[in-house]
Amino acid sequence: MKIKLIExxxxxxxxxxxxxxxxxxxRKEEYYPILVKYLTIERVKQHFxxxxxxxxxxxxxxxxxxxxxxxxxxxxxxGTKSLKNDAQGKTLxxxxxxxxxxxx
Amino acid sequence: xxxxxxxxxxxxxxxxxxxxxxxxxxxGPIDYMMMDYLAEVTMSILQKQKRKDPALGYARDxxxxxxxxxxxxxxxxxxVVTNGGGVNCLACRDAIFDVAKKGGIxxxxxxxxxxDNILDRIDELQAAGMPLENMETGxxxxxxxxxxxxxxVYFGAWPIAEALDKGADIVITGRTTDTGxxxxxxxxxxxxxxxxxxxxxxxxxAGHILECGGxxxxxxxxxxxxxxxDMAHIGFPIAEAFPDGTVVITKxxxxxxxxxxxxxxxxLVYEIGDPCSYITPDCVADFTSIRxxxxxxxxxxxxxxxxxPATDFYKVSMSYLDGFTxxxxxxxxxxxxxxxxxxxxEILRTRLRDAGLQFDEIRSELLGFDxxxxxxxxxxxxxxxxVLRIGVxxxxxxxxxxxxxxxxxxILTGPPGVTGFAGGRPKPSEIIAYxxxxxxxxxxxxxxxxxxx
Numbered sequence: 001m002k003i004k005l006i007e008x009x010x011x012x013x014x015x016x017x018x019x020x021x022x023x024x025x026x027r028k029e030e031y032y033p034i035l036v037k038y039l040t041i042e043r044v045k046q047h048f049x050x051x052x053x054x055x056x057x058x059x060x061x062x063x064x065x066x067x068x069x070x071x072x073x074x075x076x077x078x079g080t081k082s083l084k085n086d087a088q089g090k091t092l093x094x095x096x097x098x099x100x101x102x103x104x
Numbered sequence: 105x106x107x108x109x110x111x112x113x114x115x116x117x118x119x120x121x122x123x124x125x126x127x128x129x130x131x132g133p134i135d136y137m138m139m140d141y142l143a144e145v146t147m148s149i150l151q152k153q154k155r156k157d158p159a160l161g162y163a164r165d166x167x168x169x170x171x172x173x174x175x176x177x178x179x180x181x182x183x184v185v186t187n188g189g190g191v192n193c194l195a196c197r198d199a200i201f202d203v204a205k206k207g208g209i210x211x212x213x214x215x216x217x218x219x220d221n222i223l224d225r226i227d228e229l230q231a232a233g234m235p236l237e238n239m240e241t242g243x244x245x246x247x248x249x250x251x252x253x254x255x256x257v258y259f260g261a262w263p264i265a266e267a268l269d270k271g272a273d274i275v276i277t278g279r280t281t282d283t284g285x286x287x288x289x290x291x292x293x294x295x296x297x298x299x300x301x302x303x304x305x306x307x308x309x310a311g312h313i314l315e316c317g318g319x320x321x322x323x324x325x326x327x328x329x330x331x332x333x334d335m336a337h338i339g340f341p342i343a344e345a346f347p348d349g350t351v352v353i354t355k356x357x358x359x360x361x362x363x364x365x366x367x368x369x370x371x372l373v374y375e376i377g378d379p380c381s382y383i384t385p386d387c388v389a390d391f392t393s394i395r396x397x398x399x400x401x402x403x404x405x406x407x408x409x410x411x412x413p414a415t416d417f418y419k420v421s422m423s424y425l426d427g428f429t430x431x432x433x434x435x436x437x438x439x440x441x442x443x444x445x446x447x448x449x450e451i452l453r454t455r456l457r458d459a460g461l462q463f464d465e466i467r468s469e470l471l472g473f474d475x476x477x478x479x480x481x482x483x484x485x486x487x488x489x490x491v492l493r494i495g496v497x498x499x500x501x502x503x504x505x506x507x508x509x510x511x512x513x514x515i516l517t518g519p520p521g522v523t524g525f526a527g528g529r530p531k532p533s534e535i536i537a538y539x540x541x542x543x544x545x546x547x548x549x550x551x552x553x554x555x556x557x
Contacts (some may be wrong), residue, residue, distance in 0.1 A: 010327035023373020085490035
C-alpha cells in the first residue's frame with residue numbers, strides 16, 4: 001500500500017553550514033513505528049538524489065515520535081556562499097513530506 | 105528564592121517582528137525578556153560598522169526599542185537579556201544610558217558581557233598551540249588568515265547569570281549562545297550549581313524552544329497551519345520555569361498564535377544534529393530524554409530532561425571574505441514559459457563563455473517550478489509563468505559584475521514574453537563565509553562589567 005508521508009507526519013527543516021536538517025514527526029503515536037521502519041536512510045537518500053549530494057544520517061527521538069535527518073552537501077555551499085533560492089534549507093521539509101512510502 | 109519565573113522571547117533574530125518585545129512586556133506578566141540578535145554572519149557586518157565608526161558595532165535597533173520600553177520595564181521589574189551588543193557592548197550600553205537619561209530615568213543598572221572577540225588574538229592563540237582549524241572540513245586557519253573579518257567565542261549562560269547576580273536590570277552581551285540567554289535567569293533565580301547538568305540541560309532546552317521567537321508558537325507550523333488563530337497578532341513564546349528544571353511553554357492569553365505539543369515538537373527538532381548530544385558551553389543536553397505533556401490550552405509542560413557535563417571547549421565563529429556573488433531574475437509568461445526560461449539560461453551561459461568569463465558556479469532555478477524541489481519537481485500542467493533566477497559565484501569581481509550586464513539584454517535578444525527586470529542590473533556582493541572552530545575554554549575569559557546611572 002502506498003501512503004503519502006504528509007498524511008502521517010509533519011516536519012521542519014533548517015541549516016547548519018552546507019548541511020540541512022529535517023525533523024520528521026509522526027502525527028500519531030502509532031505512526032512512529034511506520035516512520036522508523038520505512039523512512040530509512042536509503043529511502044531518504046533515494047528521494048533526495050540530485051538534491052543532497054553528500055551522506056544522509058538518521059537519529060531517532062521516540063519521545064517526540066520523531067526522526068531527525070541530516071542531509072549533507074544539500075545547500076549549494078551553505079550560508080552566504082549558496083546561490084540557491086532556499087539557501088537555508090527551509091523548504092527541505094516540504095520536499096521530504098512529498099515522499100510516498102510503500103508499506104506492507 | 106522564587107518558585108517560578110516567566111521568561112519571554114522578544115526577538116528570534118535581528119529584524120524579527122518589531123511589535124513583539126512591546127507585546128511581551130505589556131500583554132501580561134513576565135519577569136525576563138530574552139532577545140536574540142546574532143546570526144552567524146551578523147558579527148562580520150557589525151565588525152565592518154565598527155571599523156568605520158568606533159562608536160558602532162551593535163544592534164542599533166535596541167536603543168530606540170529600550171528607550172520606548174524602559175519606563176515599563178523598570179516599573180514592572182522586568183529584566184532584559186540580549187546578545188545585541190555585537191562587537192561593541194560598551195558603546196551599546198552607553199547609547200542606552202544616553203536615551204535613559206534623556207527620558208528622565210534616574211536609576212538603571214546595565215551589565216555587559218564581553219571578551220568573546222578574539223580577532224586580535226588569533227596569532228597569539230596559534231603560537232600557543234590552538235589550531236582553530238575548521239571543525240567541519242579540518243582545514244587549517246592559515247588558509248583564510250589574511251581574509252578574516254571577525255572571530256568570536258560563544259560564551260554561555262554563566263557570565264550573564266553573574267551580571268544578574270550583581271543586580272543588572274539589563275544584560276548586554278557579545279557573542280553568546282542563544283540558549284544561554286534563557287538559561288541564565290534560571291541559574292540566577294534558582295541558584296543552580298555548575299554541576300547540576302540535568303537542570304542546566306532543562307534550561308538549555310527551554311532556550312532552544314524560545315530562541316526562534318514565534319516559530320514555537322504557531323509560526324512556520326507545518327502540521328496544521330490553518331489551526332493557528334490570529335497569526336497577525338502572534339504571541340511569542342514564554343517559558344514558565346520552576347526550580348527543579350520543569351518548564352511550561354505558553355504565551356500571553358490575549359495574543360494570537362498557538363502553543364501545542366506539535367508546535368513545540370517542530371521547534372525542538374529545528375536545526376539540531378545528534379539529539380543525544382546538543383552541545384553548548386553550559387552542558388550537553390539529551391533531546392531524547394524530554395517529556396512533553398499538555399498542560400491546558402496553549403500550555404505545554406517540558407520535564408525530565410537529562411544533561412551531561414559540558415565539554416572543555418568553546419565554539420568559535422569566524423567570518424572571512426570568500427569571493428563574490430550576483431543573482432538576477434527574469435519572468436517568462438505562457439506559452440512555453442519553462443522551455444523559454446531554459447533557452448534563455450542557455451543563451452546567457454553561452455554569452456558568458458564567449459566573453460571568456462570564469463566562475464566557480466553558475467546556478468539557474470525556475471521559481472514557481474523547481475527552486476525548492478529540484479529534480480523532484482513534478483511536471484504537471486504548464487505554468488502560467490515562471491521566474492528564471494540565475495546566480496554566479498567567483499573570485500573575480502569584474503566577471504561577476506559583467507554577468508550583471510548580460511541579463512537585461514536577454515529581454516530584446518532572447519525568447520519572447522519576458523518581463524520583470526525592474527530592479528536594475530544585479531550588482532556583485534561580497535561573500536562573507538563562515539568558519540566554525542573550537543577553542544580550549546581556558547584560553548579566553550568572559551569580562552563581566554556593571555555600570556549604573
